Amino acid sequence: MNKIYILLPIFISLFSNLSFASSPKSSLISDYKYSNGINNTASLQRGAKYFVNYCMGCHSLKYMRFSALAKDIEVEEKLFFKNLVFTNKKIGETMEISMKPSDAELWFGAVPPDLSLIARSKGGDWVYSYLNTFYEDDDRPTGFNNLVYPNTAMPNILVSLQGSQKLVLDSYNNPVSFEKVSDGIYSEIKYQKMTNDITNFLTYVSEPAKLKRHSMGFWVLIFIFIFTIIAYYTKKEFWKDIK
Numbered sequence: 001m002n003k004i005y006i007l008l009p010i011f012i013s014l015f016s017n018l019s020f021a022s023s024p025k026s027s028l029i030s031d032y033k034y035s036n037g038i039n040n041t042a043s044l045q046r047g048a049k050y051f052v053n054y055c056m057g058c059h060s061l062k063y064m065r066f067s068a069l070a071k072d073i074e075v076e077e078k079l080f081f082k083n084l085v086f087t088n089k090k091i092g093e094t095m096e097i098s099m100k101p102s103d104a105e106l107w108f109g110a111v112p113p114d115l116s117l118i119a120r121s122k123g124g125d126w127v128y129s130y131l132n133t134f135y136e137d138d139d140r141p142t143g144f145n146n147l148v149y150p151n152t153a154m155p156n157i158l159v160s161l162q163g164s165q166k167l168v169l170d171s172y173n174n175p176v177s178f179e180k181v182s183d184g185i186y187s188e189i190k191y192q193k194m195t196n197d198i199t200n201f202l203t204y205v206s207e208p209a210k211l212k213r214h215s216m217g218f219w220v221l222i223f224i225f226i227f228t229i230i231a232y233y234t235k236k237e238f239w240k241d242i243k
């Protein structure tokens with residue numbers, strides 16, 4: 001009897017997942033999967049460039065230092081400053097912005113949050129979906145709404161690249177697909193690649209130590225492997241005369 005009570009939450013979560021998966025809304029969202037590649041330095045470099053150009057006007061990364069970023073994405077300091085730092089910041093400073101929260105509130109109706117930890121709190125798939133699922137909505141002050149963050153106050157700032165899209169609903173008002181209204185400068189694939197790079201960059205920012213951990217893990221395993229061989233032969237040598 002006790003066991004059943006223990007298993008009950010598992011069953012409930014299993015069935016709630018099933019019903020979640022079968023709803024059209026979530027199936028449209030689940031089309032948007034980000035492919036993680038924080039060890040892909042080229043992708044992180046592109047992501048950093050996009051972030052500085054398109055996002056940092058509004059969003060800060062207050063836990064990230066320019067110096068740590070330059071080192072991790074392997075960009076020489078001079079080049080880094082030339083391409084990625086547009087203000088009079090110094091290399092040791094964190095990536096904060098000068099927009100006042102009170103002004104932001106006035107302009108957008110919400111303060112653009114710091115994005116240092118967003119990929120950890122909401123996950124890479126969510127961030128990627130957010131950047132891909134803005135759609136036209138005349139009832140919103142910005143003219144756009146978002147599938148994963150309904151009624152978001154953020155303007156659809158990448159619309160010129162992605163192009164504009166409409167949400168198609170079924171007869172039960174469930175979202176089923178997007179329909180292109182106008183083309184953007186980028187092809188669909190190129191836009192997906194771009195937003196994947198941004199998501200990749202934000203995933204790295206949310207846990208920069210992961211990069212080191214990954215590369216260190218490799219060397220730790222090599223060490224254990226070599227040490228095992230040495231230990232084996234040492235043991236053989238020690239026991240040779242005793243047997």
Ligand code: HEC
Nearest residue numbers: 054055057058108110111112113118151152153154155157
């Ligand atoms: C013009 C200002 C502006 C720009 C530029 C901008 N955003 Fe935003 N963003 C906002 C605002 C305002 C919000 C808050 C939305 C809300 O809470 O309704 C927001 C929210 C977000 C969120 C959700 C945060 C959360 O806590 O749920 C993410 C993720 C995000 N932005 C990513 C980006 C990325 C990536 C870019 C660059 C491609 C970008 N934003 C560019 C204004 C901006």
